[in-house]
Amino acid sequence: MSLSKEFTEKISAIVGERGVISDAADMAPYLHEERGLATSVADLVVRPANVAEVSAVVQACAENKTPIVPVGGATGLVGGTLATGGVVLATDRLNKIIEVDPLNNTMTVETGCILAELQNAAADQDCLFPLSLGAEGSCRIGGNLSTNAGGVGVLRYGNTRDLVLGLEVVLPSGEIWDGLSALRKDNTGYDLKQLFIGAEGTLGIITKAVLKLFPAPKSSITVMAALPELEATLALFDQTRQLCGDRLTAFEMISRIGMELGAAHVPGVIDPFDAVHPYYALIELTSPRENDNLRGEIEQVLEKALESGVVADAVFAESDAQRQELWKIREEIPAAQTREGASIKHDVSVPVSQSVNFIIEASKRVSQALPGIRPCPFGHIGDGNIHYNLTQPADMAAEEFMARYAEFNRIVHDLVVDMNGSISAEHGIGSFKRDELAHYASPTKISLMKTIKQALDPDNIMNPGKII
Ligand SMILES: Cc1cc2nc3c(=O)[nH]c(=O)nc-3n(C[C@H](O)[C@H](O)[C@H](O)COP(=O)(O)OP(=O)(O)OC[C@H]3O[C@@H](n4cnc5c(N)ncnc54)[C@H](O)[C@@H]3O)c2cc1C
Structure with missing residues (x-):
């Protein structure tokens, strides 16, 4: 055009x-x-x-x-x-932080603000804006809102959807909807803001948002536990949650191949253990109280877990630099996979209780389809969100592997749907997953979404070709 x-x-x-x-x-x-x-x-x-x-x-x-x-x-x-x-x-010129209100525990912002800048502005007022993800230095809050981004704090604070009180949106006609409420209670009919969150820009342009803030953490502890088997991840997650309650802020799973690829390809990724272990859990506890004995709490969990064989070893971050080193192992897995060769990625979720079964069964099925394929599952297992990424067999041409993209999507997504899971846990649908959504969503869901789209954007000008 x-x-x-x-x-x-x-x-x-x-x-x-x-x-x-x-x-x-x-x-x-x-x-x-x-x-x-x-x-x-x-x-x-x-x-x-x-x-x-x-x-x-x-x-x-x-x-x-x-x-x-x-x-x-x-x-x-x-x-x-x-x-x-x-x-x-x-949206990059819509970049003003309009107000931080520590008493209301809210922040009103334009949606072109970079996520990390919002985290910093909250911290300057001794508050926390808890949305945190690998791209936080360059993604913008409007993009986070429009994809309902997840990230590493979902376990404690919820998805982006849970962090919003109000929105201002420019509708596909150009009309402005002022829903910029800072209220925690407002039951005046449909919750319209939720329609635009996760809509990936198909229903309008989000221009401002009122975001929820939380007390800034004053104590924190980060631990990596080495696990003897996959099943131990859920057992350790459950034991940690039981004892630590909502001080448990992040619980991420890393598989051996993720650790190996990182150590091989990414400078600064170092396996912190002397022995080889099949799985690892990266655990973070935080508290708004100064000098809270989080170390004592997690040590109590780990001692029991060591005794019962759920945990084989553990390392504590003794400084912020060590904390960053441990997080780097987790955050750099996608980059390490890219350097290893071609990979087929799946951002899926299943009920937390099914996550181990999912990984076992999916790995069986993809290995049957292509012996030598290297499943590299990792991610937010405490939310049931697994990045089930498949690395090509070492001796296969990248193009040959990528030619089977749709086949592996089908294998993995069929299993996810059979387990009442989601084919897109946090990244959205966009254009890449549109056909998959059409394949798996019920006709009623697709029809409802089309009705909403048609009502707001009858000429289909707003981000056409995305989601539906
Ligand atoms: C290294 C890395 C790590 C990541 N980790 C995570 C993670 O842990 N969790 C997670 O959920 N995602 C993750 N992502 C994906 C991505 O960062 C998120 O989806 C993020 O929310 C996108 O923000 P953005 O500003 O880049 O949006 P964009 O990519 O610019 O846009 C995303 C969508 O939102 C629409 N959009 C953007 N702004 C607006 C607006 N103001 N109004 C209406 N529509 C709009 C766009 O049209 C598009 O459909 C990661 C990405 C990378 C590269």
């Missing part, structure tokens, strides 16, 4: 010269696809600086029936920001 000169001039008049990019090289960062799996093409990148400009741009696009693709930090992993022409609407 190419845009008329008249339309382009209209957009430039709304956002000014700084707000429009049409040069291919300058547009490139906004068309970035994180895994290099597809190409995004736009006629214009538009960077409005406030909600009035977003509204006027969207209205102009609606009148012209020009597709709009919203983009935040472009770190999404499901092709949600891919465009095939038209306008890419970047």
